[in-house]
Amino acid sequence: MNPTIYDIAREAGVSIATVSRVFNDSNCVTQKTREKVLAIADKLGYHPRALAQSLARKKTRIITVIVPVISNYFFMEVLAGMQDKIADYDYDLQIFNVKIADNLLNQADHIMKRGWGEGYVVISVHLGDSEWELLRKYGVPVVLIDEYYSGFDTISVDSIEGAYSATSHLIEQGYRSLGMICAKPDSKPIVDRVLGYRRALEDAGIMVDSQMIVTGDDMERDGFTESNGYQAMSKLLTLDNPPDACFCASDIQALGAIKAMKDYDLRIPIIGFDDLEFSEYVGLSTMRQPMYEMGSLAIEKIVERIENKDTDITHTVFSPDLVLRASAPAYAGLANRDERIAGSES
Amino acid sequence: MNPTIYDIAREAGVSIATVSRVFNDSNCVTQKTREKVLAIADKLGYHPRALAQSLARKKTRIITVIVPVISNYFFMEVLAGMQDKIADYDYDLQIFNVKIADNLLNQADHIMKRGWGEGYVVISVHLGDSEWELLRKYGVPVVLIDEYYSGFDTISVDSIEGAYSATSHLIEQGYRSLGMICAKPDSKPIVDRVLGYRRALEDAGIMVDSQMIVTGDDMERDGFTESNGYQAMSKLLTLDNPPDACFCASDIQALGAIKAMKDYDLRIPIIGFDDLEFSEYVGLSTMRQPMYEMGSLAIEKIVERIENKDTDITHTVFSPDLVLRASAPAYAGLANRDERIAGSES
DNA sequence: CTGAAAGCGCTTACAG
DNA sequence: CTGAAAGCGCTTACAG
Numbered sequence: 001m002n003p004t005i006y007d008i009a010r011e012a013g014v015s016i017a018t019v020s021r022v023f024n025d026s027n028c029v030t031q032k033t034r035e036k037v038l039a040i041a042d043k044l045g046y047h048p049r050a051l052a053q054s055l056a057r058k059k060t061r062i063i064t065v066i067v068p069v070i071s072n073y074f075f076m077e078v079l080a081g082m083q084d085k086i087a088d089y090d091y092d093l094q095i096f097n098v099k100i101a102d103n104l105l106n107q108a109d110h111i112m113k114r115g116w117g118e119g120y121v122v123i124s125v126h127l128g129d130s131e132w133e134l135l136r137k138y139g140v141p142v143v144l145i146d147e148y149y150s151g152f153d154t155i156s157v158d159s160i161e162g163a164y165s166a167t168s169h170l171i172e173q174g175y176r177s178l179g180m181i182c183a184k185p186d187s188k189p190i191v192d193r194v195l196g197y198r199r200a201l202e203d204a205g206i207m208v209d210s211q212m213i214v215t216g217d218d219m220e221r222d223g224f225t226e227s228n229g230y231q232a233m234s235k236l237l238t239l240d241n242p243p244d245a246c247f248c249a250s251d252i253q254a255l256g257a258i259k260a261m262k263d264y265d266l267r268i269p270i271i272g273f274d275d276l277e278f279s280e281y282v283g284l285s286t287m288r289q290p291m292y293e294m295g296s297l298a299i300e301k302i303v304e305r306i307e308n309k310d311t312d313i314t315h316t317v318f319s320p321d322l323v324l325r326a327s328a329p330a331y332a333g334l335a336n337r338d339e340r341i342a343g344s345e346s
Numbered sequence: 347m348n349p350t351i352y353d354i355a356r357e358a359g360v361s362i363a364t365v366s367r368v369f370n371d372s373n374c375v376t377q378k379t380r381e382k383v384l385a386i387a388d389k390l391g392y393h394p395r396a397l398a399q400s401l402a403r404k405k406t407r408i409i410t411v412i413v414p415v416i417s418n419y420f421f422m423e424v425l426a427g428m429q430d431k432i433a434d435y436d437y438d439l440q441i442f443n444v445k446i447a448d449n450l451l452n453q454a455d456h457i458m459k460r461g462w463g464e465g466y467v468v469i470s471v472h473l474g475d476s477e478w479e480l481l482r483k484y485g486v487p488v489v490l491i492d493e494y495y496s497g498f499d500t501i502s503v504d505s506i507e508g509a510y511s512a513t514s515h516l517i518e519q520g521y522r523s524l525g526m527i528c529a530k531p532d533s534k535p536i537v538d539r540v541l542g543y544r545r546a547l548e549d550a551g552i553m554v555d556s557q558m559i560v561t562g563d564d565m566e567r568d569g570f571t572e573s574n575g576y577q578a579m580s581k582l583l584t585l586d587n588p589p590d591a592c593f594c595a596s597d598i599q600a601l602g603a604i605k606a607m608k609d610y611d612l613r614i615p616i617i618g619f620d621d622l623e624f625s626e627y628v629g630l631s632t633m634r635q636p637m638y639e640m641g642s643l644a645i646e647k648i649v650e651r652i653e654n655k656d657t658d659i660t661h662t663v664f665s666p667d668l669v670l671r672a673s674a675p676a677y678a679g680l681a682n683r684d685e686r687i688a689g690s691e692s
Numbered sequence: 693c694t695g696a697a698a699g700c701g702c703t704t705a706c707a708g
Numbered sequence: 709c710t711g712a713a714a715g716c717g718c719t720t721a722c723a724g
Contacts, residue, residue: 002461002484004717015695020719028693045483050460051406052717055397055700069429076422083415083443095441097429114396115348137391138348226627255627278624281572281601350701361711366703374709398701401716 003044011040023048063091063302064117066108068100068124068221073252073276074291075123078145081295082121089303091118098125100221105131112138119302121145126187126222141305143298147188148315153301155294155316159189159273162287162320163196163247166271169322170245171204175269179212179243181232181253183223193249193273212236212243216253229253233260245269245328251276251286258282258327269328273320283326290318349390357386369394409437409648410463412454414446414470414567419598419622420637421469424491427641428467435649437464444471446567451477458484465648467491472533472568487651489644493534494661499647501640501662505535505619508633508666509542509593512617515668516591517550521615525558525589527578527599529569539595539619558582558589562599575599579606591615591674597622597632604628604673615674619666629672636664 009016014033021029022037029037040046054060065082067075079095086093094116098107104125112120112135119141132149135142144154170178180197182190194213201208215223216231229248236243237260245268248254254272261267272279275288297316304311355362360379367375368383375383386392400406411428413421425441432439440462444453450471458466458481465487478495481488490500516524526543528536540559547554561569562577575594582589583606591614594600600618607613618625621634643662650657 006717016718017695017697017720018693021694024719030693033693047459047461049717050462051397051401052700053719055401055702056717056719058700058719060397069426079443080415083445087445092442096438099429099433113393115393116396255624259627278601278627281605281624282627352701362702363704363711363713364709367710370703376709379709395701398716399703401718402701402703404703404716 002049003046005046005048008037008041008044008046011044012037020048060116060118061091062094062117063299063306064111064120065093065095066098066111066120066122066125067095068104069097073278074146074274074289077277077291078123078295078298081292081297082299083295085296085299089299091303105134108135112140119143119306121298121302122147126189141302141309143302143305145294145298150315151313153305153314155297155301155318156189157289157294157318157320159192159320160196160199162273162289163193163249164200165196165320165322166247166273166287167197167200168204169324170247170269170271170328171200171206173245173269173328175243175245176206177209177212177241177243177245178206179214179236179246179268181229181236181246181248181257182213182215183228183249183253184219185215187222190249193247197247211239216256224250224252226252226256226259229256230260231256233257234264237261237264237266242266243268246271248272250274251279251284254279254284254286254327255282258284271322271328275323279323280325285325285328286323287320288323289320294318348395349392351392351394354383354387354390354392357390358383366394406462406464407437408440408463409645409652410457410466411439411441412444412457412466412468412471413441414450415443419624420492420620420635423623423637424469424641424644427638427643428645429641431642431645435645437649451480454481458486465489465652467644467648468493472535487648487655489648489651491640491644496661497659499651499660501643501647501664502535503635503640503664503666505538506542506545508619508635509539509595510546511542511666511668512593512619512633513543513546514550515670516593516615516617516674517546517552519591519615519674521589521591522552523555523558523587523589523591524552525560525582525592525614527575527582527592527594527603528559528561529574529595529599530565531561533568536595539593543593557585562602570596570598572598572602572605575602576606577602579603580610583607583610583612588612589614592617594618596620597625597630600625600630600632600673601628604630617668617674621669625669626671631671631674632669633666634669635666640664 005016005019009019018033019037022034096111098104105127121143123145126147129149132151136151142152144152146156148154148156182194184190198208214232214235216228218225218227218231248257248270251272251274254270257270272284272286275286279286351362351365355365364379365383368380442457444450451473467489469491472493475495478497482497488498490498492502494500494502513524528540530536544554560578560581562574564571564573594603594616597618597620600616603616618630618632621632625632
């Protein structure tokens with residue numbers, strides 16, 4: 001087994017307390033003792049075990065991220081922001097994945113009970129208020145991303161506004177028959193995006209046709225998959241009166257939808273939601289979520305809450321930006337021009 | 347603070363040993379005592395702290411994954427395989443990110459010293475033999491993915507063979523002037539891919555022109571970025587005699603290369619390496635790495651090694667498959683046909 | 693500046 | 709089947 005604090009204390013002829021102090025940068029140690037201890041520690045390859053330190057200090061210095069089964073581009077972008085920000089603090093990031101198919105509450109509960117993290121950042125997990133309430137009882141710092149619950153700090157994007165903007169833009173371009181592709185209908189982001197879509201139509205005096213709001217049959221990952229988008233667009237295109245433009249609740253589905261349009265050889269403008277890394281490459285217009293910034297902010301919030309448990313709860317809502325590309329050009333007639341090519345090599 | 351084993355022992359009128367036994371599914375407890383303990387535990391919301399258990403058992407039941415700053419599609423696919431496989435065992439996955447810009451050895455060393463994991467799966471970290479040797483001294487189970495070192499179990503893809511196949515295919519199609527886009531020149535996968543490319547040319551009796559082997563200036567993430575691919579392809583296309591086809595060391599760079607071809611309005615067949623999720627959507631031909639399978643296998647290997655420290659070291663090398671799409675069609679003259687459309691909606 | 697001792701929250705032989 | 713006790717590897721008041 002690796003050497004412990006006892007081994008090096010014995011070798012150095014000091015107490016374990018002194019060794020501990022050396023490794024905790026306490027200044028209550030003479031330079032001489034410090035050097036002796038360090039030398040021995042180096043020789044024996046000693047390094048404090050984080051586990052034991054955590055138990056003794058009652059602090060793990062770990063922030064645990066809970067996120068549904070990865071393969072999720074949204075998560076990657078958010079994580080990049082978290083990564084960069086955590087470098088400013090003395091915490092490590094630990095990531096646990098939950099399976100979206102199983103009971104999410106139980107999984108989150110299980111992870112939090114185990115108690116690895118001093119704080120938890122929960123991404124894209126959608127639960128009801130009563131369920132979040134259950135988690136709140138642990139009295140542990142939690143920050144939610146892409147979800148809203150009044151009892152925790154949350155960071156999200158205004159889905160209603162985003163959907164409204166996307167739909168309105170399509171209407172301004174002169175389209176009147178607008179389809180919408182959505183995912184799991186009862187998740188908060190989807191509810192809001194449908195709402196924004198409806199409002200935009202209503203405000204423009206266009207009747208909402210519920211046949212035009214579809215989702216695919218594949219409900220894996222709550223429907224946020226290419227195949228779901230493919231199926232949804234297929235439904236739309238085989239309608240007696242197919243829409244002449246479409247708002248899609250996520251870029252990943254839009255990708256499938258674009259493929260479906262290719263296969264059916266019937267192309268209509270489409271605007272997605274997210275702005276994933278590949279979206280630019282496929283020329284997909286979309287509502288951009290500031291994912292990197294959301295991740296960065298999440299770290300700030302969770303650290304603040306860990307270190308100061310009773311700061312006020314805050315809810316940050318970002319406004320998504322409309323990014324126009326070939327899939328839904330700014331002006332009719334420019335259907336093949338990529339509006340942002342010039343700025344995209346950065 | 348949350349209740350401890352002492353609280354529930356007191357309430358239940360038993361010793362802490364008994365409480366511990368109940369939670370460890372020891373059968374040496376009467377049904378009656380068990381029920382009483384469980385009832386109290388439930389009432390008080392007790393759950394054993396993983397931290398304390400780990401210290402007492404000297405086992406964390408954690409497998410730590412070390413991976414360069416995420417935003418990495420390759421990693422996501424591998425992780426998906428790990429996720430699914432870990433469900434078969436009683437371990438949790440903990441992910442630590444390392445920054446590729448900093449000293450990787452130090453970072454890996456630091457993570458391993460902290461001792462959270464019982465075993466480590468290190469992905470896409472490229473070090474020299476002498477550096478890996480340093481890590482081996484800890485005597486901790488390690489599995490390497492996308493790297494080779496004789497002292498650890500490794501899982502990789504045959505880069506030489508893959509590059510050879512890709513290049514040979516291009517030659518068979520009748521192309522004679524072949525460019526190659528590579529990334530950080532001294533990393534093992536790149537060295538091998540350049541080697542395979544050279545061999546294919548030599549075996550076909552074609553002179554290797556070192557001007558044709560390029561990389562971009564942006565060396566972020568070791569050059570595995572779209573912008574690097576864009577720059578590299580730009581160099582190739584502005585050569586006095588541009589190549590008439592190209593093998594690219596990674597799909598992510600190929601994406602940038604395709605954009606460059608668009609901007610220069612000069613298209614040549616291109617074959618990438620990886621087969622990332624978006625590759626199919628952009629019609630990129632590529633050498634497919636079985637990433638999911640690699641992740642799954644990594645879990646099997648690491649668990650095996652944790653539970654049986656002295657099993658023989660094994661090195662698994664997968665052969666990449668050539669996947670043809672629009673970017674390098676199987677037969678000249680079919681440049682716009684996507685060979686795999688039919689099977690892509692699964 | 694340094695040490696002895698209690699404590700962090702569990703597990704696990706060892707007795708009974 | 710159950711309990712007392714030692715131990716996991718550290719930290720941290722409390723004395724000196």
